Amino acid sequence: MFMIYEKVKYLEGDECLPISQNAEQWKELATLFEDVIHELNQPVANIGIDASDAIYCLDKGDVEGLRESLDSLRLAVQDLGERIGAYKALTQRSRSEETIRVRDIVDDVEKVLRRRADKAKVKLDIQLSDDNQFNRVLSVKGDPFLFRMAIRNLVHNAIEASNDPSIPPDRRHVIIRGIHSPSEDSQTFPHGSVLIYVRDEGPGIPPKIRKRIFERGFTTKQGGRGLGLGLSLVQSVAESCGGKVGMRDVNPGAEFWLQFPAARHRENHERRYDNEGGRYRR
Amino acid sequence: MKVVVIDDEESLTERLRRSLTRKEHEVEVFYSLKDAREGLEGTEEPMVVLLDHDFGGAGEQDQKGYDLCGWLRETHPFGLLLPIIYLTGRELPDRFLQQQRRDPFVHPTAYLSKDQLASEQDLLPNLLKRYEGQFERIRELFEKQSAQQALIAFRDMEPEDFDTYEVE
Missing domain, CATH: 1.20.5 (Single alpha-helices involved in coiled-coils or other helix-helix interfaces)
Structure with missing residues (x-):
């Protein structure tokens, strides 16, 4: 799908990549x-x-x-x-520039991966702070397909990591956390950014290969964690959406994060002020 | 004829149980490899086994259907002649054929992809009918003839779809 698009792009260009590189x-x-x-x-x-x-x-x-x-x-x-x-x-492969709620994307990803998670006895814990201190529903602007692809790959990898036979049942969960971050860089993130963290408590990424995990063609399977769908794909998706991807060391396990430019969601304007709570609520 | 279904996917096993019972088969279902080992220990009666490959849903990530396949070949009196139909899902046929080359005395009798249950709806009933007819012949071979002849009979039970795929 995204890969097919990339393949066609290569073929349409003046230069074709050698088969070995593909x-x-x-x-x-x-x-x-x-x-x-x-x-x-x-x-x-x-x-x-x-x-x-x-x-x-x-x-x-x-x-x-x-x-x-x-x-x-x-x-x-x-x-x-x-x-x-x-x-x-x-x-869906349209290069649209829609404003999309992060919750909708995560719900789609969860629908696709729920059965895999159930089968691996891995619990998916979704924590999206739509009702955050900045009164912002988590939303991003861009192509929904690309956002779904990036988040899906990270969650898929986290489930696979949690499915390791050495991981006890109480560590078999994947936390998908989304927060709004105020703008620190007005050019890159004019409306602030949305940070999505995907965390597992699997075997983690060995320190010696951490620098290479986003390289195209690099596989970590011999390191104890299979990233079969390729973090390089996640990185290229994040960059094409004007975002970033990274990994944070946690113990036990691994936590990957995606940062996308935030969009002001229409629903933000539909919120009403809650006098009792002193905050904006839907 | 007894049919043993071993699969951790309840929606599939319950459907197979209902459908095969309706066709007057005696059906026994196991949802994990461990339960199957316990339930089939000491079984000597002729039976056809429908066996899944992946048992991650039963918490048996470190084992595959092949492990039970080998155990059945060792413990059941029919040994290599026990009809084991391997239900495949995600996996590609050539991987199974490579496995078969590595462990020729462990491999299943036939491979049946789960989508074939929809696309070739006569395949499973025909396989069961075929094995049912062969049981009498196999039993006779065991009782009256040599093991070598019994193995020759086993050759006739090669999976029907083997000729579809070429092994290097």
């Missing part, structure tokens, strides 16, 4: 496709079993059985629709 991109793309296949395989299999079962009941004249199979089929199709809907949101 190998890592294709590897990441293959991982992404595997991810999609994995998510969709389950409801598709369920639909197949239910449909086959319904035909069997019909042939046998088993009306109760037929009803049961069709009810089950309806649920399986609904499940498939929900999963596709979540991916559809991830694959």
Whole structure:
């Protein structure tokens, strides 16, 4: 998706990258496709079993059985629709400049990754301070696809890190935290910035490879943490949105952060002043 | 015929249980490799095993369906002749075929991708019908003929989709 776009961009330009330099991109793309296949395989299999079962009941004249199979089929199709809907949101490729609520992006990412997290017995803890001291709903301006891609990759990596067999159950959680930061650099972040932290309590990133984790083609799998989708992709997405990405040392685990220019969300103007609380509230 | 379903995905196992029971199979379901080992310990009756690959949902990240496959081949009297249908999801067929080359006496009898349950709806019923017909023949081979001949019979039970993929 983003990778395809990049690939087309290369091919459209005067210069094509050698295949060897694109190998890592294709590897990441293959991982992404595997991810999609994995998510969709389950409801598709369920639909197949239910449909086959319904035909069997019909042939046998088993009306109760037929009803049961069709009810089950309806649920399986609904499940498939929900999963596709979540991916559809991830694959929109318009280079739009929308003002988007961070909560909407994180909700989309959570929908896509919830099952993976459940399977790995990893709890997703989302803490977005929409009702913050600056009276700002967390919102950013840019292409929703790119924001989703960047956050999704970080959360995916955090889930994978937490899924390490050596991690006990009480450390199997991923915290996704979003805060508004007032402007320190009026040129880069004229309306302040939105900081999104993704933290896990996995094995962490070994100190000797920390400087290289954002390099294209660098894999940390031998270091005990798989970053299969590529932090270089997250970095290029963050930069194309006028933002930054980084990593902070925490113990135990790792915390990655994304910083994007904040946008004044329309909903900010719809807030009303709460006399009792002395703060602006929705 | 007894069918044992071993998968940590409840929505799939319950559907398989309902569908196979309707077709007059005796169905036993296990949601983890540990439960399957405990439940199948000492089992000697003929059965077809439907086995998933990944059991992360059951908290068994360090084990795969292959581990149980090897255990079944060692402990069940049918050994290599026990029909084990491996349910694959995310994984690609060539990875399984490479695994098969590494451990030729552990590998499953057939591979069935979960999407094939939708795209080729006759595949599973046909496989089950085929194994059911072969059980009598296998039993006879065990009772009356040599192990070598039994292994020749096993050759006839190669997965139907093997010829689709080429192993280097």
